[in-house]
Structure formats: C-alpha cells, structure tokens
Amino acid sequence: MSAAPKAVQTPAASRARPMGAVSLVSHQARYDLRAFRRNTRARIFTLAVPVVLLLILVSLFRGGTVKAGGVTVKIAAYYVPHIAAMAIVGAGLINLLITVVGKRESGSLKRRRATPVPSWVLIAGDATTSIVSSLLIVAVLVAIGSLGFGLAVTGPALGLAAVETVIGAAVFCCIAYALSGLVATAESAGPMVQLSTLPVYFISGIYIPDNVLPHWLLDIANVLPVRPLAVALQAAFVPATNGGQRFAVVPLLVVVAWGVAGLVIAVRTFSWAPKRSG
C-alpha cells in the first residue's frame, strides 16, 4: 500500500449513539420474537404443552372442586393459575436457558460481544421475548378456563394477573441467566432444567392439587419461586384463597427475591464465550 489512506476517519467521539435505549431494546426484541415465532421447539414447549396439560387436567376433574387456601374453588380456578405459573417458568426459564446456552455454545454471544451493543440490551431483548410469550400463553390459558370451564374472570383479576405474569417472566429470565453459568452445553441444558423443574412442579401443586400434599413439602415449595407465583395468580382470580386479598404481597415478594438473587448470580457468573474454550 503506497497510496494515501482513502477513508476519512471519523473520530469516535463524534459518532452518535444509533438509537435510544428503548428503541435499541425494541429493535433487539423484534428479532428475538421473530426467531421465537419460527422456533418449533420453543413454540411447542412454551405454548402447546401448557395448553394440552390444562385441557387434560380440567377435563379429568370436570365439574369438580378442590380446596385451595382454605376455601373450595372450581377445578378451573385452581388449574388455570397453576398451569399459568408453569407456563411462565417454561417461557422464562426453560426456553431462555436453552436459547442462551445455545447462543453461547455456537459463538453467537461472543460475536455480539464484538459489537458495540451493550449486554443489557441483549438481556432485555430476551426478557421481552419471555414476557411477551408468557402474556400470550397466560391469556390463552385464561381464555380456555373462562370459555370452556367456567373460570370467573373480572377486570381487576385480568389486570393483576397480567402484572404478575410480567413480574414472573422477568424473574425466571434472571434465574435462567444465573443458571446459564452452570450449564456447559446446550444439549445438557434441556434435560437438566426439565429434571430440576419437574419435582418443583409436583411439590408446588401444579399437577396434583396441593391439599393432598404433605405440609412439609408445601413449606419447601413456599420458599421456591414456582408455588408463590401460582398462589399469587390464584389470588388474582379468587381472592378468597388468599384471605380475601387479591394482591398476594408475601408470595410475590418471594418471587421477586428469587429474581434479585438470580440477577446477582447472573452478573457474577455470566460468560459470553463457549465453556469449552476455557
């Protein structure tokens, strides 16, 4: 090269940020949601499984009632919020963990690290995907319960359930990022997370009504994040299960505490590069 440089160098300082924070996140979320929409595995796990499960459970005990929070509720009023909690775990934790570990393994996270995009924008994009898919699946579950199985739905119930869904999805998103540091490969992420969530679902009364579970198991479940979310969602629809309080403060605080813990661990252990390269 003996020619003089052709390109005029723009000083870094004069280069403005491309977009504001909000539009950058929505830019990222747009592509993440598009990828989610085309991902058959994600669609089946996050959307189809909860719907099928709800249909099976409410059909099985059709017309029956169950005791929850000391009161008797319709079967749909029990299973809709419980399966909704499970669906939020699926969309927030399971799907995201597999996606993030997969992106890390393929080097796709590292490649994004080589761009000026701040890491929190990528995390916010993922969280948005979890929140949107959670809202979608919870809406479908509530619609099934209400149209087919006599779930009583009111405006305040819907509003609060939506807020709780957003909180729950964000919390499980944080937990997913925390766990991503512990999982080596995308291949092991799926089985590992399924295996660890299944017993939690059982002791949280997701599949079996919790009045048949021993108290000590429920005590454990109450400090894990799944049952408190289910209890809070149930209170949104049937306040009587929470002593007449629609807004279940304590369970929600437990859920949020898990989110904060997840975030702290995620910030400390999250890695961009594939584990194998060390």
Place this chain on the structure above:
Amino acid sequence: MTEPAAPVARPAATAAAGAARAITADVITVRDLRMSYGHYEAVRGIDLDVAHGEVFAFLGPNGAGKTSTVEILEGFRTRTGGEVRVLGEDPATAGPGWRARVGVVLQESAPEAWLTVRECLSMYAGYYPNPLPVGRALELVGLTAKADGRCDRLSGGQLRRLDMALALIGDPELIFLDEPTTGFDPAARHTAWDVIADLRELGKTVFLTTHYMDEAEALADQIMIIAAGKIVAAGTPATIGGRATAATTISFTLPDGVTTGDLPGLPVPATARRGGTVEILHDQPVPVLHTLTTWALQHGYPLTDLTAHRPTLEEIYLGLTEEHT
C-alpha cells in the same frame, strides 16, 4: 533467523507516502506483549505495528500464541504484560465507541438460528452508529442471492461470508479476520481473497491470521511469523525470512544424449536430480540464464521445462517455524 523482533520497515514507508503516513498513526501498536496461562507463557514479549490501510498477515503454527495475541487485540482476553494500542485505545478497557470501529470475524462461526441472512444483518446493523446498508454488505461478500435464505441453512462457505458481512456491517476501520478461509474450496478461497482485496481498496486496515501461505502472499502488505510465543520473522511477502536475497533455483531436464559435462561454463556446477533433471542454485539468476539459453539456442534444445524458482513463502515458513519449535 537472525532478524530480531524489531519494528519492521513497511513497504509503504517510502518517501512519496511519507507525508501521508506522518499524519496517520499506526492502527495497531504492540510492545513487549506477554500472555501467561498459569506457568505457561504463550506469548513471550512480541512487538508489532500495523499501519493504516494495510493488510497485515499474522502466521504461525497452532499453539504458537497466535490466537492469544489476536484475542488480546480484539479485547476478548486480558494480557498479562506489555503495551497494546488499537485505534488509539487499550482493547482491554475500550468501550462501545471503540467496538463500533472494529469488525471481527471469529474462527468459530454459527448461524443466528431462525433468522434470514438479511434479518440477521439488519439486526446487527442496529447495533452500530453508522452501519453500511444491508444490501451493500451483502454485495461486498457476494451473498445477495442468499439474502432471504435462513442463516442456519447456508453452506459452510456461505456462512463464513455471512460472518464477514456481519463484521463489515458496522463499517469498521479495522477488521480482524481469524483464518477466514479455513475449509474453503479453491474457488471460494479466491472469492474471499477478492473481498479482502476490496476491503483494502476501501481504505480498511485488515489484520489476518491464516495457515495458508499463498493467502498471505496474495493479500498481505506485511507478514509476521510467530513461533513458540515469539516473532521469528517479519517483512513483506517478497522479503520475509531473507527471501529477497535467497538463491534462485534454475532447473530443466537435460535433452536426450546430453550430460552435465556438456553444459556451458556456469558459475556453479549443476546438480543432477532424478529423471534427468538438473538444478543450478545461484543468487544471480540472470547471467546463468543468459549463458544457459544462449547455449540451448546454439544447439537447438527447446528446454521446455526450464524454470527459475525462488523459495516459496511456504518453504521459508516451514524452515522458520521448525527451527523455533
């Protein structure tokens, strides 16, 4: 080799280009770079300078410290010693503004699952302050025909071209290409070379690592060879490792009935090789060829396989890296 790891005279550092050079600081400056992993020192004090607008090829066997060096320059690894300046900043602490000026093509490449090529480029374009139009990036790497194909359905070579397009989408000043053509068929490699040559035409600075000597020879303005954590040679493709002053091998097949004794008077004796081929090794090929061809014309010998051969870059490279490992 005797050549120390000192800054090298660049081919462009001529009187004519001197004025332009003077106002353009080096894009990359490295002094006494060291990288240790526990007790093992992978990079043992290297110096290098890459000037604006040049293609710099960084060669070395696996495990020589090449990847460690490149990842330090890219800001992916934190060095254990020495000074590093890339576009005027320390890559270990540089922020998003610096990232926007640097394009990186990683060795491992993977599709952005579920998105099309165009969508993937649009997504990355959104990360940069002054991105290239997506169509332009596609055009640069020759991937326009696949724009609406899904990333995870591209062939290996197309995927590498997408990687290249992703590295270019932010319109960077400096581009790191880590073994960009590994696994390519010859046609795809030449296409990739054209892309890299185009980048230089655009005034970009390119830092290239490769295992292919012909790649370095075809593209690089400057070559540096690392072995066992140290720079063992540096120079232009023409001069590296004493190549410019090394002897030329002149070889041809003896005509029927002619022996080495019948050859004209040459400054050095010809060596007979298998199959009737003879080789003459000399650092002044012109007089030798003159004597030889005059003799052949007089006797009507066609000497159809006459060649004058300089040591290839590969021969120089193998010699240098063997010595140091």
